[in-house]
Amino acid sequence: MKNNYSIFSLVKNAFSQHENWKQAWGNPEPKKEYEAVIVGGGGHGLATAYYLAKKHNMKNIAVLEKGWIGGGNTGRNTTIIRSNYLWDASAGLYDHALKIWENLSQELNYNIMFSQRGVMNLAHNLQDVRDLKRRTHANRLNGIDAVWLDTKQVKEFCPIINTSQDIRYPVLGGTLQRRAGTARHDAVAWGYARGADAMGVDIIQNCEVKGIKRNGDQVEGLDTTKGFIKTKKIGVVAAGHSSVIANMAGLKLPLESKPLQALVSEPVKPIIDTVVMSNAVHAYVSQSDKGELVIGAGTDAYISYTQRGSHDVVEGTLKAILELYPIFSRMKMLRQWGGIVDICPDASPIISKTNIKGLYFNCGWGTGGFKATPGSGDLFAHTIANDEPHKLNAAFNLNRFVSGDLVDEHGAAAVAH
């Protein structure tokens, strides 16, 4: 790697006032032709390019990004990583990602600040208790660490939670995945961009795809704002804009794009050292290393590409946060933003071939794609390189909407949809 980061390089560069660090990745103009082109330079897209180059020896590839690296949903999520999903297919997919996360800083030589601080999911009614206990058992059968905590243990694990049984939605217990946690979201994109660039991948920013050229059933290339690019393989990882790209190829996807909001508070001293999610009242919170509370709200219930989100959604989330954490009542919120998420009817992703040869889609991650970034990239790279899915993403094909073999994680996964 051209610019190895270590304590020695840090010391060496200190002598030149840190003015001689090389750019982490280049800014090339697109070539006329590539072996494969990835559309979308978010975490998933860059990871796909990285694994295509590293594991499948495809070096003549490009990543096209209409904005800048780290400017989309990669930099807009609440950075939560976990793998405690109910169904076997999901457990396999997300735990594959979690295993890669555990060694990713070392692999990329880039500190992604992965922190296994645990994720706790709260239960607020009897059905929650049953569902979460069932999920705990399912997780353990799949080799995923999960424990059930009663109300007293929840309080011990996170003392600032209001466990009074007199509140509207009392805490009746919760599950805990200790291997789960958070990572610095944009560092993930930057780390993968740097890693891919070092292996010869062209990362082309400010380049928007305007059309997909087909010859019969085979893709031929892409029309972009930087001209036509010829390629036989296109991997689309465009998150909320997946349908827009699909429509260019004359394809319809089972997706709806909606704004999902998050917000951060003013920074304060360490107060919560884990991630707590509550599906029933729709509130989840963690604390960043800068000290801000990171709070995830819900999606707006209508299709929109505005990257804003509605105020009443934030208000609902903050009401729930205040009931569960009265200590936050005088906190001021600093920033609020929205990202566009593409949601599948079964709330599971699509990592799949299509009926157009050479056109692959990695989409439908909905409200929870960040946690899967490394696994998603790895499996999508496998699918593109071999023109066949890996066994871990075989269930996440497009054809499941025809066969009816859905991976129905809606509500079942303690996901805050």
Next chain:
Amino acid sequence: MFVINCPYCGERDQSEFSCGGEAHIVRPKQPTELSDDEWAEYLFMRKNIKGVQFERWNHAHGCRKWFNMVRDTSNDKIHAVYKMGEKPPVI
């Protein structure tokens, strides 16, 4: 969040309404004769347009009536509201 002009109640906050998704998807006349592909198309596949979209809305916390709306999903600007059964306007 925006204000919707319900054809029955007048202007109300969007939070009073629920969105029923893409409009004018015709229910199959002969469901028993549909292939799996056609069912998938009817049930799941959506245009999910960035731009002017025709969609169904329900005034859930109001008159509870359904109606259609034309909205630009790239900026949430509403172009037209019309009742169920009425001909969609040309935008």
